[in-house]
Amino acid sequence: MRSGCGAAPTLARAAQRPLRAALSHAHGYACKPMPRLSEYLLPTEREPPADAEALSHRLLVRAGLIRQVGAGLWTWLPAGWRTHQRIVQIIREEMDAIGGMEMLMPILQPAELWRRSGRYEGFGEELFKLKDRKDADMVLAPTSEEVITTHAATLIRSYRDLPRVLYHFQTKERDEPRPRAAVLRSREFVMKDSYSFDRDREGLDISYQKHAGAYDRILDRCGLEWYSVEADVGAMGGFGAHEYMAPCPAGENDVVLAPGYAANLEVARAEAQPVVLPSAPAAPEEVQTPGMTTITQVAEALGLPEGALLKAYPVVLPNGSLTLVMLRGDHRVNEVKLALALGSSFRPASAEEIERHLGPPGSIGPVGVQVPVLLDDAVVADGGGYVVGANRPDRHLRGVVPGRDFAFARGDVRAVVAGDRVDGHEVRIERAIEVGNIFKLGTRYSDVLGATYLDRSGVAQPVWMGCYGIGPARIAAAAIEQFADDRGISWPRSISPFAVHLVTLGKEGSEERALSERIYAELVSAGIDTLYDDRDAGPGEKFADAELLGCPLRVTVGRRTLQSGELEVQVRRGQEPRALPLEGAAAAIAELWRHVA
């Protein structure tokens, strides 16, 4: 918070002439102008738009912070933009603190660069493509690895030029297949993306750790509840990645959490809950399962838990070969982990392929098949036997023991479920929104775009890169989701559009109004960001709007204030009321401000 930009005018002077003029002109101080609601654009709505589902979407619109332009396209209105900019500033400070240098790269980029990196086709339908008047192919950048690496190729020449961290805040364009929940997934949004350049892998590790520290501080300062989770390095390749997840109901990811453990469900590993198996006979026995094609049906018919059955998931690799993935009946395949275990992408086998290689879909199994079997790690026999499909219609096999009755390779390919354990602790699974990510790129871009430097011995080496993104809009939405109550938003103080929402209940010309003006001037002079509700409206409406907008402190000036000589301050979170002495109110409010969340 800024401090003192001029003495408050006295009450007497305030009564003599328009206060704002006194503040901004007569005094000549460079006070940050603090809006009166009667002159501000804050279009609050009593009802949310009918198509808004997510809480953050409803509240952002109702509180007058954003408005829609098209699918996935949103305008930030003045108060909303204040929050956005506060988040941007926090990010900027923490990036600068780790030695980042702010710059700006264009959104509109030549397709040529993207062809060279292989992403013109590789990025997929999400990449906005267009042509300029000379018919040259262009793209609207969803991210800036190509441009920054091209710069690095010519601007970084020597080991002395490394390491470096460069970043910018820039609009990103992504033709999302399904924009949703207002700013949670939009087609155009501002992102801070930074890029680190190092001499080698060890240097990259250091840059990565610095970013991890910066991101920790950014999200703490923004007042969010958040987790850093291990992430899938995905299609981009890479040497490691973390995602920063903020738990919230409107989130799009599942995070697996246990004390000391946090991972994206896509990559999470945990110890499965045990299942009691019937003891295995000397050899598998066939059982009749007429018309039963699902795990549930067979388990029920045999009186066994679903975990005592094995589920078959035949997949086809790009080379056309078929692999039979087997996992416990109560588990589900995690496709990301499966691709990792297979070392390749895959697709589920078609019914026709299953029929040809194995048997009738619905009762296929691993015994006697001619295709490789990949057995999930959670399948442990331990003296017992499993029920599997017999590769014949209406038949299953009972008492099947992996290893004895079929050969297999091992892999962890199942999705973790709540109740599994990590280090003895049960895990829980929460919805969360990804607000940032950090990624060790390695030399993927420097190799293809020619970013090399000369090392100490004069040998050209590829630059080792990392990329790091964070989305202010998602941070804002996550903060709303995490802290809103039934009256509206409750901003963490660091990213609230205003610190104080000053409500006057006095009519124009009243004594209360004159007092309000004085308090307003004092707050502004004390450097406190204040929104002053001086509208000619009823108290109910003003309070409702204040609680909807969610500034941490609401200061009310009315007849009661005059009678009691005390100022009423409400802390938004918990709607806790307090009384402060009128004398020295601004200082007391500033002090209170320092202690709210």
Add this chain to the structure above:
RNA sequence: CGGGGCGUGGCGCAGCCUGGUAGCGCGCUCGCUUUGGGAGCGAGAGGUCCCGGGUUCAAAUCCCGGCGCCCCGACCA
């Protein structure tokens, strides 16, 4: 891409089935009253009924085509 839903004043909705001068609540404007939890009375303003075509004497309403938006799933550096 598959499935579902919706486009009528700034917001929320009715009217459409069964065609006949477009309505309600909130909001907005003006006046008076009111003023510590979305206040009252009175008077007003505001709509190419998403677009195009068709049927009809007549289309918000029926038919055909298109566009837009939302939700679920798939997908997702």
